[in-house]
Amino acid sequence: MLFSNTQQPTACLLICCPDKPGIVAGVSQFLYQSGANILDASQHSTDPREGLFFMRMEFLLPNLDKAALEAAFQAQVATPLQMEWTIDYSDRRKQMAIMVSAYDHCLLELLWRWKSGELQVDIPLVISNHRTLEKDVANFGIPFHHIPVTAANKAEQEAKTIQLLHDHQVDFTVLARYMQILSANFVKHFPQRIINIHHSFLPAFAGAKPYQNAYARGVKLIGATAHYVTDELDEGPIIEQDVARVSHKHTVEDLVMLGRDIERQVLTRAVKAHIDDRVILHGNKTIVF
Amino acid sequence: MLFSNTQQPTACLLICCPDKPGIVAGVSQFLYQSGANILDASQHSTDPREGLFFMRMEFLLPNLDKAALEAAFQAQVATPLQMEWTIDYSDRRKQMAIMVSAYDHCLLELLWRWKSGELQVDIPLVISNHRTLEKDVANFGIPFHHIPVTAANKAEQEAKTIQLLHDHQVDFTVLARYMQILSANFVKHFPQRIINIHHSFLPAFAGAKPYQNAYARGVKLIGATAHYVTDELDEGPIIEQDVARVSHKHTVEDLVMLGRDIERQVLTRAVKAHIDDRVILHGNKTIVF
Amino acid sequence: MLFSNTQQPTACLLICCPDKPGIVAGVSQFLYQSGANILDASQHSTDPREGLFFMRMEFLLPNLDKAALEAAFQAQVATPLQMEWTIDYSDRRKQMAIMVSAYDHCLLELLWRWKSGELQVDIPLVISNHRTLEKDVANFGIPFHHIPVTAANKAEQEAKTIQLLHDHQVDFTVLARYMQILSANFVKHFPQRIINIHHSFLPAFAGAKPYQNAYARGVKLIGATAHYVTDELDEGPIIEQDVARVSHKHTVEDLVMLGRDIERQVLTRAVKAHIDDRVILHGNKTIVF
Amino acid sequence: MLFSNTQQPTACLLICCPDKPGIVAGVSQFLYQSGANILDASQHSTDPREGLFFMRMEFLLPNLDKAALEAAFQAQVATPLQMEWTIDYSDRRKQMAIMVSAYDHCLLELLWRWKSGELQVDIPLVISNHRTLEKDVANFGIPFHHIPVTAANKAEQEAKTIQLLHDHQVDFTVLARYMQILSANFVKHFPQRIINIHHSFLPAFAGAKPYQNAYARGVKLIGATAHYVTDELDEGPIIEQDVARVSHKHTVEDLVMLGRDIERQVLTRAVKAHIDDRVILHGNKTIVF
Incomplete structure (x- = not known):
């Protein structure tokens, strides 16, 4: 550093x-x-x-x-x-793509840190299945690609996305709360090249609706996990995790709000470690120097 | 407080x-x-x-x-x-029993805090299925009961234990790393009256060998959970949890060692909350005031 | 909440x-x-x-x-x-002004949380002694007032600022890394109505250049403190504090960068507590419910 | 590790x-x-x-x-x-002395970790200016030396202590809440060989009564600092620090109690780092590998 x-x-x-x-x-x-x-x-x-x-x-x-x-x-x-x-x-900056749906917090955190010089990468494009964040991305002068996804067009949409990532010679892609599950075929194109943020302390609450499940179980800490994407959902090598304290006072909506802060921090630290070549894969685990 | x-x-x-x-x-x-x-x-x-x-x-x-x-x-x-x-x-101190196997860290933490006046309870007895910690308990002037347990004598051993707890008018029992699973019958006698410390961040790594499983999964934080015992293993209402940061450098033995510090802290905080009447059960969750 | x-x-x-x-x-x-x-x-x-x-x-x-x-x-x-x-x-939202110099991190954090609905206030204006952040503020649709300050015009600039705050019926003002010391006269107009973020764990490293001083002393944690402004510099009632771990590896520039994250979190939590009427002054201390 | x-x-x-x-x-x-x-x-x-x-x-x-x-x-x-x-x-274990007054928490923490194998040292002696902890030390089978200190006998008491440390070929000494200030002459004999735990987040609240001063200032975190002793009080190179959250609810007595947990943790980590040869002095700062 x-x-x-x-x-x-x-x-x-x-x-x-x-x-x-x-x-x-x-x-x-x-x-x-x-x-x-x-x-x-x-x-x-x-x-x-x-x-x-x-x-x-x-x-x-x-x-x-x-x-x-x-x-x-x-x-x-x-x-x-x-x-x-x-x-x-260091004289060849990595090319980082961001994929996002409609939540802005992880995206904006990455873009702000990039603009402030904390993340030494180029960001040639942001891809989203929604238009919600188009203007936010434009404010940073980064091209925004809207590729809607439906049950029917998923294969086609993934093919188009893979093509875009190749065209921009992207080194790695960050899923900044991208609410779609990538197919095994997609993942296969980018081994250890896709970083996801999951909104729980894995392996607890894998899958959908982690905050609801954390609420139902009555845990006293909620967490977030940044990991490389593999073709097993939420089972990829963990890069970084963190937690925040919660109590009986917090509704599910509160957990979602508090969780945003952890997600932002955890994803940022994982992305930084990847950019700085601090992560080596070892089986399904990571060594983070 | x-x-x-x-x-x-x-x-x-x-x-x-x-x-x-x-x-x-x-x-x-x-x-x-x-x-x-x-x-x-x-x-x-x-x-x-x-x-x-x-x-x-x-x-x-x-x-x-x-x-x-x-x-x-x-x-x-x-x-x-x-x-x-x-x-x-406050002029009637609660009677707290401790059950323990051979690990001393949670037991000694409780006894030291009790001696220092942090835990405002009486401790009429410590029960163990081993003799390992007999002298440690004696140093604090607390009666130590050795009740060995085997597959064959489990029902009898539990009956004897229940009798002892009743004889001493125990209000609640702390399992300070007691390495036996209590039967549903035992638990039924003491609803919301038994506090266990589990050496993982539940619901992750429930059951046996949580540190080994945490190591195998490559998590970046390990945790501990204090909860009331119900007849579903590691599923009882959570009172308190905490975590500590680990890395690829740590062996399973290191996790066990680091975990001891979290277990001590989490169990102590849960026991204090229970003693101070700060915990109310609400379904399978707790309200900790 | x-x-x-x-x-x-x-x-x-x-x-x-x-x-x-x-x-x-x-x-x-x-x-x-x-x-x-x-x-x-x-x-x-x-x-x-x-x-x-x-x-x-x-x-x-x-x-x-x-x-x-x-x-x-x-x-x-x-x-x-x-x-x-x-x-x-709750049906009369507080009017919050922000004063800022050229650092964007605290400002953007507040604006983003405001936009996301986390901060239930109106922000009628942002005042700055620089034009650096004018466009950032405009992106949020908030009026930006540029009031340059020099040694010569300070009294006049403060009078103009006080007038602006009164005109907008501002309830309280947040100094989001505003790099000017307010006069006792200014402060007198807004008792317990100005929240400042100081980039150290007060009372350590009060005054100028806290990160440099923290580096020189070799501390292992750096911090940030949100407090109400009084006419004694960095001596006002503390609302919130937090720290982050650092090591010999970190240069002063690293501390500045890491410190930004703590400043953002601490200032946000203090502002939220103030907005939600959770802070009561008690002498030079706060009660934060 | x-x-x-x-x-x-x-x-x-x-x-x-x-x-x-x-x-x-x-x-x-x-x-x-x-x-x-x-x-x-x-x-x-x-x-x-x-x-x-x-x-x-x-x-x-x-x-x-x-x-x-x-x-x-x-x-x-x-x-x-x-x-x-x-x-x-590693086949020549370091000789560690402990000096203590009447508070037991830091002493017992060190002794328990030593007994459990976490601290790979020999402890040839514990020195105290009180007899309060004599029995606690005896329980661990370690010789206890009572050397009372008064204003009158301080030079003599220090001479006796220095002699004892030399006689036992002590490599380093831990002040586990030893409530006497060592003279410059004493310190001169053991450069970078004495580790002290100070019960505040230095440089805040150096000197006497840090918890009282923290309470009076209304800080929201209290801390502890382990450092090498130099002849400037509380100014030596910092090895480790940590903090815990407090609030308006806590009395000075509560801070003292909560502080014990931080003191134990911080001192232990510093002593471990010293034992494992992880600390290098660099001017008045430390590099802790």
């Missing part, structure tokens, strides 16, 4: 490989010899039975050809250590 | 009745004419479809015969307004 | 008087006989040395002449019990 | 040096060649004007002579990179 405003471009390397001695040494030696200065490093070893090692390294990008750097890394480090890895560069 | 240390005895009235104008006036007028000074009052009206009114009133006890006060209240206020009500007096 | 959306108008009575038996009975009896149904009641007694009693009662407004109701209350209840009191009616 | 229970001994290296490329590579290469497997690594670079680099590396200890390892590290890595560094080994 602290280096995100630095002038010189940075790179962020995410790594997963079998755990063994020498990985930190191998990677850091390679970066040193390439002229890169490490700014931040985090690592995680799973328990020995699984034996996996995960690492995030952020470094000042040396004045080198990126393709050459990547090829050298593959040959000298990644192949010998059986690594899966990705690299992202 | 702030009046619990006052010298003059106080009384606490809990009320449930159909909502209609004049209830506060009726009760407060009665208390005023009886010479009682109201110290604290809380009320709650359910939504109009249900139409119920709940109230808690704490007052300095006038120098009157308690039975006479209660009879007058029944005749002049409760009957006309179709009230269910209870009254408790 | 739960009754704020009810159709029938409500009234809210705030009371302060010497503590003695019979106050609740007197007020509730009066309301009952006036045909009012009490929706919510809260009370607070200070310690016996001070001997003060505070109460908030919200009730469904009977179909009566308001002036007659108030006169009767004064004669029958307030005078005998030596009460100071105020009453507010 | 997650590796603290591993069977094979581990070592923890703390480093501070001028920031420049190659530090991570240099250290990790050295450890790799020494046969050490890195378990966890954290690093922090200050802003470029200061240009400092801090790192913590925890690794499985290779089967080597410790003195030889340290000498080689000094020659090959530390000297060339101008490092200040320390190393600690």
Whole structure:
């Protein structure tokens, strides 16, 4: 976080490989010899039975050809250590799409943080199945695409949406309270590329009407969960969660209102972590550095 | 809370009745004419479809015969307004039993708070199916009863336990990580009289091994729930809940360790609320004033 | 909170008087006989040395002449019990002004919550010493007044502002990060009528540059404080406070960014409490029911 | 945390040096060649004007002579990179003393966590200026030293205490609500070796009677701060802080009671971080990895 405003471009390397001695040494030696200065490093070893090692390294990008750097890394480090890895560069901003229905709170929170410089992405488009928020989006100078969805046209609407996301070279999509369930086919096009906000503390109250169900159960905290979308509803890897205290005084409408604040915070933190390359998938769980 | 240390005895009235104008006036007028000074009052009206009114009133006890006060209240206020009500007096401390297995953290937290004067109850006995904590309990000068339980002797062990609780005129029992499931028959003897601490944020991870299940799901918060025991496992009315933040770094053992802190806090707050007559049951939910 | 959306108008009575038996009975009896149904009641007694009693009662407004109701209350209840009191009616929305400089986060949070119906007030005007946020305010359809301030014109600018607030019959003013210190004369016109958000956990880091000072001291939490403005800088009665966790990783710029979220939440909660007549002043402290 | 229970001994290296490329590579290469497997690594670079680099590396200890390892590290890595560094080994438990007056809550919390295995230290002695807690300490099988302190004997009492701490080869001392101010001379003997818990959110309410002052100011949160003791009262480097919500309902006595819970939590977390070699001093601030 602290280096995100630095002038010189940075790179962020995410790594997963079998755990063994020498990985930190191998990677850091390679970066040193390439002229890169490490700014931040985090690592995680799973328990020995699984034996996996995960690492995030952020470094000042040396004045080198990126393709050459990547090829050298593959040959000298990644192949010998059986690594899966990705690299992202701060001088190439991610392209983030937002899908939304008619609730404005998550959308506006993202747009306001984007405008204020907190979210270092481009937002080439917002897609909605309603026209409700068209003007709000226009105020931020972002193109708004209205793609209505009905039971009858769902496949067609999804095809059109997939096409739009591809056309805009979108890196990932945020469902900012998008009230439609995406088909397995849709999700398949964007693995670990769709972030959803669910308005409960999962796995409690998965599915529809979580605030009503929380009210009926009489819980003393309500929550929200940001997760990657998989083809199992509300079962994807959790990125971030938080809760707020409620009491017998709160009606379902109160829970909805209080929940908006948690949804905004949780979704924002998850989106930031994704933008900053802090999230690595590990099975159905996340490592958030 | 702030009046619990006052010298003059106080009384606490809990009320449930159909909502209609004049209830506060009726009760407060009665208390005023009886010479009682109201110290604290809380009320709650359910939504109009249900139409119920709940109230808690704490007052300095006038120098009157308690039975006479209660009879007058029944005749002049409760009957006309179709009230269910209870009254408790600060000069008669509640009798609290604790049941525990081998984990010490919830037990010691309760005993330390009791010793420090935070919990204004008597603790006539601790019952355990193990001898592990016998010396810890003895250090506080409280009788310890060891009643082993096996698959074969469960009915007999429960009968013995029920007898003990009755013999000691126990008002309520706290399961401070008691690792046995109580039979429906046992629970039936003590309706809204048994408080359990479950080591998850219910309704997530009900049943056995909540920390393992939380770990497997990759949640970012773990929780604990204090609730009244009913004959449906982990489905009773929730009194209090809280959570703590966890991450991919935490093993199941870490979750168990971090969870102990939440369990201690949540159980303590629930027990305090019960002791202070702050909890009213409303269906399967609680009103905690 | 739960009754704020009810159709029938409500009234809210705030009371302060010497503590003695019979106050609740007197007020509730009066309301009952006036045909009012009490929706919510809260009370607070200070310690016996001070001997003060505070109460908030919200009730469904009977179909009566308001002036007659108030006169009767004064004669029958307030005078005998030596009460100071105020009453507010839900069918007369408060008029809230906002003063702001160039930071948008607190302003937009208030405006968004107002638009979404969370803040039940009218906002007749926003006043700023800069033009920076003119368009943002216009998007919400609220008049924006630009009143520049310099060392030379400060008295004149304040006079103009006071006039504007009076012209719009403003009930209270929110300083949503207004970066000017108001003169004692200005404050004197609006006692307990100006709410400020200070970007620290007061009394720590009063005055200028709280985030820089928090950074220099190495605190592990940063905070924000909403308080009524008095003529002693950052010394007014505190309405609400909250904090967020920080670490050595955070630069001053990070603290500023993280602080925005706390400022938004804390200011919003304070403004809501004020709008809902939940705040009573007691010396330099607040009672927030 | 997650590796603290591993069977094979581990070592923890703390480093501070001028920031420049190659530090991570240099250290990790050295450890790799020494046969050490890195378990966890954290690093922090200050802003470029200061240009400092801090790192913590925890690794499985290779089967080597410790003195030889340290000498080689000094020659090959530390000297060339101008490092200040320390190393600690898990197979040599730290010796922790506790000083306490008459409040038991912080002491018992530490002792209970020590007994439960959460605090991996030896506790060779508890020192108190009162006999109040002698039996509590004896229950844990730890020697209790009673050293009364008066205005007259303070120098002598401190000399005796210093001698005791030296005799027991104490690594660090925890002031678990020790109600005496240590002299500058005392503190000088144990730089960054004394952890104190102050019962306020510093820098607010430094000095005596913080709960009274918090009450008088009408704050809405109370806090606690764990810090290293320096010769400026309550001005030492902060390790950990936390807060709890309070309201107008709470008396000073209530704040004291609620504060105990925060003090226990905050002190415990600070002591754990110190034991686990997670804290590096940086001027008057701490880096807590």
